[in-house]
Amino acid sequence: MNAIARREKHKAELSRQILDAAREIFVRDGYESFSMRKLAQRVEYSPGSIYLHFKNKEELFESLVEESFDRLLKALNRLKNGHAQQDPVATLKKGLRAYIDFGLRNPNDYRFAFLLRRPLHRCPYKVHPAFDVMRYMVGRCVEEKRFPPVDVETASQALWAAIHGITSLLIQRPTFPWVARRQLIDQVINNAVDGLMVRTDQAEETRAGVHHVQLSRV
Amino acid sequence: MNAIARREKHKAELSRQILDAAREIFVRDGYESFSMRKLAQRVEYSPGSIYLHFKNKEELFESLVEESFDRLLKALNRLKNGHAQQDPVATLKKGLRAYIDFGLRNPNDYRFAFLLRRPLHRCPYKVHPAFDVMRYMVGRCVEEKRFPPVDVETASQALWAAIHGITSLLIQRPTFPWVARRQLIDQVINNAVDGLMVRTDQAEETRAGVHHVQLSRV
């Protein structure tokens, strides 16, 4: 029975090794040219052996995605706890910047977490805890009257849209002639947050002229 | 020579038919389970015949992407010309909304144009003309002093980030518990644009407290 524990440990180590190798191959060769057989060759096992650890390719990927979500979540929580007693707006902006930075510094984690095409039936469970951090930060801004009484959920989702937008574009379209990165990120964050702080009546002035326009196809 | 013209026309029709079938299969079955052989079967030709019209799978996809870009571009241009003499801020907001609407109403075009993983060496040529429309609209807002003298390029890119963010999230994460769509889209657009209209000194107040935070990995 000590033996079976040792076996399980060894098996876990092997799974770990497979995951690491898979991530590396994926990062180096891209999604298109990743294959189970390459992976097997890389860890020096037969192709069939991989299936002793993961049901199939899809599940293996799912494990990688989950890991990436965990990393993002941990990074955000560290930030949240580290700046608990500061100005909530400043903390929020720092959080948004941290999110973007995480994506840019770990583009493959971000790709796994958000950018990969995914079968529709799978739901992104791990999005929710990560998003809780955002809600919490926005909530504090409202509670401490730094924001007008906006709906926390709507505001959080809108902020997420903005930072996801810049993060994914910078990752996925590196050849676009972007302006300086820092400047652009600042602009996105400041636009989004400052736009939220605008007194409602003032914002209404421009909102009034806008109606829903529908564009049909060619 | 009349004959060769007829032949070419027939060939063009066939290419068209192949593209339509490809798009349909892709939309219905998803990227993973699209295959050249299925496509061939769909149009009732042998697999090899597809290669008389398209060099390979990659190029076939490229054609679909290009078509999608064209559709988006045309939609934006129609809008630009249709609202030439109105309030530039309202027109800008309409343009942003039109962009998002186009993406949501034609998610597959949007997927093809922006969301698909692409080999890194390929550059997104068609992004530029579409982006010109955005630059133009922002430029008008600055010229007519509706915006403070922000850098047009930076502002345009920031706005693009915001609307791409909400568009891609709504398309790619349909199971997330989003608030009402209209409301959320309004929030994103108003945040982004109103944030841009904030007088610089007022914005500085909050900007002052924010510095670049770097989050390392676990």
Next chain:
DNA sequence: TTGATAAATGAACATCGTTCAGTATAATGA
């Protein structure tokens, strides 16, 4: 050492993208 349990293999299957020698089809010139 033996017998049982788990791990690992490698051959096999269906499918994939792609190529190409060969065949059918259509257009042309007589």
Next chain:
DNA sequence: TCATTATACTGAACGATGTTCATTTATCAA
């Protein structure tokens, strides 16, 4: 009309893919 030529198309083939499974190999308790 028939023979020639150019084009359209096929079908078999190649190597590679994800996945399964009967069989072999290794591991460990008795």
